[in-house]
Amino acid sequence: MTERDAQARFTDWYAAHRAQVYAYAVSRAGRQYADDVVSETFLIAWRRLDAVPADPLPWLLGVARNVVRDRYRDEVRRLATGSAIGVPRSGATQVAAQFTYRIQTPNGPIGGGQSGRTFDDVRTGQLGGTTPVPGFHSSVDGLWAQVGADGDASGSPNTYSVSHHEAGRMISGYRRQVAPAELATIETRTVSGEDPALTGGWYAVNRVPGEPGTGQVVLMGAAFPLPATRTHYVNTDGGLQWRAVGRMFWTDPANGDQWSWWGVLGPWTGYQAGRTYRETWGAAVAGPVLPGPEDWGMGAARGGDVVAVRLSPYGDGAGRPGREIGEGTTLLYRDGVKVGESRVAGQGEFTVPAAPATPLRPAASSRCR
Structure with missing residues (x-):
């Protein structure tokens, strides 16, 4: 990597993630020390440029955590x-x-x-x-x-x-x-x-x-x-x-x-x-339950030509959704025609044609007891 490439890479990181590192520093060390934490974090990133992964944010936050721990440990202990x-x-x-x-x-x-x-x-x-x-x-x-x-x-x-x-x-x-x-x-x-x-x-x-x-x-x-x-x-x-x-x-x-x-x-x-x-x-009767808008990580979503489905085949009689999956079959229909099948009850990823259609309807067709 040339010096110019290294500087461009570092500049991109700083522009993209400085605000997040600063917010993290404020949450852990307060505004009084946040700028110092950010400066030292990116200085370490520059010195260890080859060690920074393709997705730098988790690495940068880890460095910021260590900076707070090492530099302000005595202050935290005094005030905690x-x-x-x-x-x-x-x-x-x-x-x-x-x-x-x-x-x-x-x-x-x-x-x-x-x-x-x-x-x-x-x-x-x-x-x-x-x-x-x-x-x-x-x-x-x-x-x-x-x-x-x-x-x-x-x-x-x-x-x-x-x-x-x-x-x-x-x-x-x-x-x-x-x-x-x-x-x-x-x-x-x-x-x-x-x-x-x-x-x-x-x-x-x-x-x-x-x-x-x-x-x-x-x-x-x-x-x-x-x-x-x-x-x-x-x-x-x-x-x-x-x-x-x-x-x-x-x-x-x-x-x-x-x-x-x-x-x-x-x-x-x-x-x-x-x-x-x-x-x-x-309580019975246990069976499939459609998730609500705030049911963690559940539902159906489309990204590009892939539809990802995670439904609840194991809800309880009060209508509470379950998060477990199991053996069974999940079918995906498009305009009444089956376009995909998964051998997991309530879950799967399906590739669909990039063409207009009515809403997709996933359905768990069977499951094991």
Whole structure:
């Protein structure tokens, strides 16, 4: 590579990705240090030009992360403080904690976070000034349950999920005692088949409308034997919405190996504090469910002459879509004529002619039990 080619390549990277690296630096080090982080990141890129991959953004963000870690580690440690949240049930033990951050960039949101068992494992600090950063959001989440003597929470009859979100700054040192009147009550009943090796789980993610993504770095929840009746308490302040995920686990009786799958997804719901909701999960009749507009990565989309399909052949009786795939057949029709077939239930990629036609209709024609 000639010197001129190297300079042109570097200039293209800088023009295309400087704003994203800067946004990441603001989210991790604050405006006070963001310009320095960007400068050092691209200096490293110039010195290691041959090591930069064809898609440079993930590499650049990794370098920026290391710069923040190495140069500002002492500052972060000095300013970082833990959060503390108390829930109404005195016997509840914290079993999960996390903080997350997201910032909107011209090319979409970027973010990250940390997780641990308690807030003692997760500390955050606000670097730089106190001026709010447009497009930046942070959140802190905790999960509590009743834990047995062996530390297992699978037998807990109830859980508490509390989340706090802030815009424009990194949450640090958040303190709160949650009152019963601030919580919604969700009574869930999860059914099962006849296989005693099956267990279930109820997990939840949350968001405030208008934020760039949900931001969760871990899926917080609790597993339990089936069938099960559990009560979940969630906070609702600030317009918070929750989305539950019903998961399933199967333990091989022969060797103890455990297999898990997603199960089904509930809708985004804005519960109201002080109210009780009753939900049944995994009930018959199980069958195909058309995904909604916010069902993660599901639906049908066309790019060029290829139609990609990911539908839900395994929804539950309440109409919640499932994310699992399995053996079966998916057919794609165009103007009533079959144009493609996939040997996977609810999923496939199909090449179609580049010509006008009425909407394409994918259909899962069969599946194995």
